[in-house]
Amino acid sequence: MRTLTSETDVPKYFPYKIPRPGQMVLIDAIQEEFSKGNHLCVEATNGFGKTIASLSGVLPLAEQNQYGILYVARTHKQLDRVMQELRPLSQSFGFKGLVFRGRTASCLNPLVRKFAPNPQLAMYICGQLKKSGRCSYYQTLQRKVNRSRNFLHKFIDIPLTGLQLRKKCEKEQLCPYELAKQLLPVATVIATTYYSVFDPQINSMFFEAYNRPLSRTLLLLDEVHNLPRIAVEIASARLSLYSIRQALKEAKQFELTPVANFCRNLEDTIRKIAEEHPQNEIKLKADEFNTELIRRSRIRDFKAFTDELQVIGNNIIAKLLSENQHPISYIQTLARFFQKWCLQHHRNDVTYFLTKNDSKRQATQLEIIAMDPRNATVPILRRCHASAHLSGTLQPIAAHIDLVGLPKSSRVLSLPSPFRPSQFFPVISLGVTTAMRFRTPIMFEKIVKRIIEVCKATPHNVGVFVPSYAVLQSLIVAGIEKLLERKLFVEKPGLSSSENDSLVKSFKSKANDGAVLLGVLGGRNSEGEDYPGREMETVVVVGVPYARPSPREAERIDYFEQQFPKNGRLYGYHLPAMRSASQAAGRSVRTLKDRGAIVFLDNRYATPYCYRLLPSWIVENLKRVDDVDGLLYAQLNAFYSDN
Secondary structure (H helix, E strand, O other): OOOOOOHHHOOOOOOOOOOOOOHHHHHHHHHHHHHHOOEEEEEOOOOOOHHHHHHHHHHHHHHHHOOEEEEEEOOHHHHHHHHHHHHHHHHHHOOOEEEEOOHHHHOOOHHHHHHOOOHHHHHHHHHHHHHOOOOHHHHHHHHHHHHOHHHHHHHOOOOEOHHHHHHHHHHHOOOHHHHHHHHHHHOOEEEEEHHHHHOHHHHHHHHHHHOOOHHHEEEEEOOHHHHHHHHHHHHOEEEEHHHHHHHHHHHHHOOOHHHHHHHHHHHHHHHHHHHHOOOOEEEEOHHHHHHHHHHHHOOOOHHHHHHHHHHHHHHHHHHHHHOOOOOOOHHHHHHHHHHHHHHHOOOOOEEEEEEOOOOOOOOOEEEEEEOOOHHHHHHHHOOOOEEEEEEOOOOOHHHHHHHHOOOOOOEEEEOOOOOOHHHEEEEEEOOOOOOHHHOOHHHHHHHHHHHHHHHHHOOOOEEEEEOOHHHHHHHHHOOHHHHOOOEEEEOOOOOOHHHHHHHHHHHHHOOOOOEEEEEEOOOHHHHOOOOOHHHHOEEEEEOOOOOOOOHHHHHHHHHHHHHOOOOHHHHHHHHHHHHHHHHHHOOOOOOOOOOEEEEEEOHHHHOHHHHOOOOHHHHOOOEEEOOOOOHHHHHHHHHHHHO
């Protein structure tokens, strides 16, 4: 490993005096591999400083060869962090940076903000408002740009976070989204989401405005463990029975007889299948389903019919918008779903299900379930000049290479944790499990007892994350709220973003007193949120979040087994669960000043199969605590007393 002999060894574009351990190794690796046009996969924990190290590695190459840099991440907070790290480099060397967010996150127009819950609807409403001259933000931007091209430079001379750009635009009554599009070609570093780069319905617009070939682009993909999941979400779709009934109502309102007949036949076909099959998940044969639906609806060309539905839906939205009514069309929703159905029904990497659900939260629905992330990732990764895949939870890295379709020759790098062993305490508490056959009242009472021990030993906030809402409810029934001597905040299904933000904010505000957040593994609070310092000193991971056995999970495992022999169950079942657990575990130690504990409450984490899928920075220090009352408390109490 490269070491520094003096401050003169620090790279030109590294803004700090002394790099953290391992950062020089990452910088050197990026420069070496990117200069060859290769791909690099890196596992490095939170607090390592991946963002600034990777930027310092690629900026010289970008400057020498006029490459563009796309820094891709999942959340707006991660994107903003890129601009914060770039700012001192911008001031010293003139690099220009930009956060590019979608319309739904950046638009200031009240109609889009109120009526556009998804990017597709936002794009259409935005287009209609611009076309009819009803967006003052867009018109003001066009006037100012036409008067002076230099007008744009004041928005990019200093890298701005997404929120800063939005506030600046709001002050000057400009459209942040259209402004960002015009700034894309002049930015050295663009921080954007996975959807902008990998979603075909969005990336065509993005790359057109970006105005550089991918062959002259360097990709930095942060928290890249999310990419396989996002890639299959992009190609998947759902259509609920509620949406079909609303489309029927809409067709009747506008006297669209063929559309109304199609909706009735679609609902009847779904009801017939549901009645013939007692199970809740029914695998559909797409061709047979199409044939029956087309026969009953007397449709000659199904693709042409779905395209016509799209035009009808767009016209309805335009009409409602012109009348200042809620511009939503369920016929358009129907069109988007079946357009995707027509494109994919012949593929062997897509499966179709009818899912029955009597819950008020989720209606019976048709589902298109994509299984292979490579359909979205390979077209981009093959065309870019080079890419770096960065995450703190990437083990086994060979699996990531397979799942996103990287060349087998891609370089693999696992970097040491920058934390001292005395800073964090990872432990497996033996004697408890959430395995299905052991889910008894006695087991849940024992799990609650261990959680109480953790809370008594932890000076400040504790996060407890469980595999499902069913397990969460079992802990409530077992008396966790009554036995805790702290305020308990409980994540509930169906919370809106604002409601959840309020819950987390309240939890964080109790750090000095010590509170407990009880949430679900794989959710936004266990993966997308940061809890630095005292905001979550100890994380308790209860159980292994395996997906419930179902026909769709069996389909996924079988598909992966065909594609990656002997690894089907690993890729389709074990790996997603362990990634969720590892992500939650990382919530406790976010910066180099933090101290924290990670408690795995399940025997299975001590088995070789699960153990080997944990991040190396956890495994290197992981301890086991025997199934003895009070022993977990004693171990944690000693850790926090020493710190």
